[in-house]
Amino acid sequence: EADIYQTPRYLVIGTGKKITLECSQTMGHDKMYWYQQDPGMELHLIHYSYGVNSTEKGDLSSESTVSRIRTEHFPLTLESARPSHTSQYLCASTRGGFTEAFFGQGTRLTVV
Amino acid sequence: KQEVTQIPAALSVPEGENLVLNCSFTDSAIYNLQWFRQDPGKGLTSLLLIQSSQREQTSGRLNASLDKSSGRSTLYIAASQPGDSATYLCAAYNQGGKLIFGQGTELSVKP
Numbered sequence: 355e356a357d358i359y360q361t362p363r364y365l366v367i368g369t370g371k372k373i374t375l376e377c378s379q380t381m382g383h384d385k386m387y388w389y390q391q392d393p394g395m396e397l398h399l400i401h402y403s404y405g406v407n408s409t410e411k412g413d414l415s416s417e418s419t420v421s422r423i424r425t426e427h428f429p430l431t432l433e434s435a436r437p438s439h440t441s442q443y444l445c446a447s448t449r450g451g452f453t454e455a456f457f458g459q460g461t462r463l464t465v466v
Numbered sequence: 467k468q469e470v471t472q473i474p475a476a477l478s479v480p481e482g483e484n485l486v487l488n489c490s491f492t493d494s495a496i497y498n499l500q501w502f503r504q505d506p507g508k509g510l511t512s513l514l515l516i517q518s519s520q521r522e523q524t525s526g527r528l529n530a531s532l533d534k535s536s537g538r539s540t541l542y543i544a545a546s547q548p549g550d551s552a553t554y555l556c557a558a559y560n561q562g563g564k565l566i567f568g569q570g571t572e573l574s575v576k577p
Contacts, residue, residue, distance in 0.1 A: 396555075396569045399564055399565070402564065412564070446510075446565075452497040452498045452563060453498075454500065454512055455512065455557075455565055456512060457509040457510040457511075457512075458509050460507075460508065460509045462507065
């Protein structure tokens with residue numbers, strides 16, 4: 355079983371609130387990723403990090419931001435949540451390049 | 467630009483049947499391909515990783531093949547069970563080291 359954890363699993367929040375989705379892994383992986391997935395749709399990469407203090411935007415534009423201060427921790431923040439941010443957010447990690455990716459259980463975010 | 471396509475989008479089979487899920491990719495210069503399983507509302511569970519130099523990989527009742535020249539990968543599930551019901555996703559690594567996902571095949575195995 356993969357040692358990558360996301361909290362919270364479910365979050366319902368009002369428009370305009372600031373939120374942080376947590377992602378932690380205990381495998382010592384250097385690369386970490388955030389994907390966004392709408393119901394019944396494919397996963398889209400929104401952020402990735404190749405190591406501490408390294409973050410890049412993914413292929414899908416997102417108003418969220420990320421940070422990577424510690425190897426094991428890759429939080430995602432929305433400064434002002436909007437209904438259009440309602441989605442499932444999935445965190446993943448890999449060791450090095452092109453290796454097996456492990457995913458967390460996801461955070462299902464609903465903005466009302 | 468790498469694009470990944472999975473057909474069919476949904477598949478329903480009776481228990482015990484052997485089945486094949488298809489995945490095609492546009493750029494034959496892939497750097498490994500991974501199959502995942504996703505249960506409703508959950509994250510992804512890794513099933514198999516096929517390295518670009520391999521032609522197939524096996525785990526239990528699952529066998530995945532990779533044909534780079536034709537841009538195809540297949541996931542073979544033997545003796546399907548109701549517990550196999552889930553969405554199956556394939557993802558190909560592009561040159562930049564990012565996983566590009568297909569839309570998935572939703573599998574339903576009827577008892």
